[in-house]
Amino acid sequence: MSKRVLLVEDEPNIIEAIRFILSRDGWAVDTHVDGASAVDKVLAGPPDVLVLDVMLPGKSGFDILKELRAEPATVDLPVLMLTAKGQGRDRELAERYGVTCFMTKPFANAEVLDTVNALKAGALGQV
Template sequence: MSATILIADDEPNILISLEFLMKREGYEVRLARDGQEAIDAILAHRPDLVLLDVMMPHKSGFDVCQEVRATESVRDTRILMLTAKGRDTDVAKGLALGANAYMTKPFSTRELVEKVREMLER
């Protein structure tokens, strides 16, 4: 059975390209277009990994991460934050709130695929 990845991003072009990339790598993919959709999808489908944008409507990626870590049933969900917010303070905040890893946009697709594979093998 292939791993399931939830991609949470409010930018349609990023959703489409990441969905294509992850499906090409053999993963099952679910999509969320804002922070609340991401929370709902995590609770309903328990993905193996979440690719989480920080700046989204309704709830930020930081809010989503914090809520996931505070919810017993999904607390161990692996989270990779993908964001344009690359200042050291943003990275530190994401990791402090429980993200397993943090990549800043733009990123190379090869690096992303390697990071996803590494996170799913842990």
């Protein structure tokens, strides 16, 4: 069974860390760095799991999530939102827009891996 994740993140160090831990577990990891074109990238071939940063150039992760939830093809796509902004209002906004899971940076590698695997398996509900 293939496991494909799309990571929408603009920090090179975070991209490499997540790519390393997920690919080591058998995930095919695609990356995208631009918020403005992220929705088109997802819709062109929805992954099994989307890992989405909040602060991106061109468009915020919140806006991307809101647009994806309005599309029939991605209304149920498992989305892990990563952010350095861990304030309660950020989590509330992510929940309002339909995030599946919310995680703050810095994160533990094992936590990201376990969460992505659980999202693929359907073992995690909404936040």
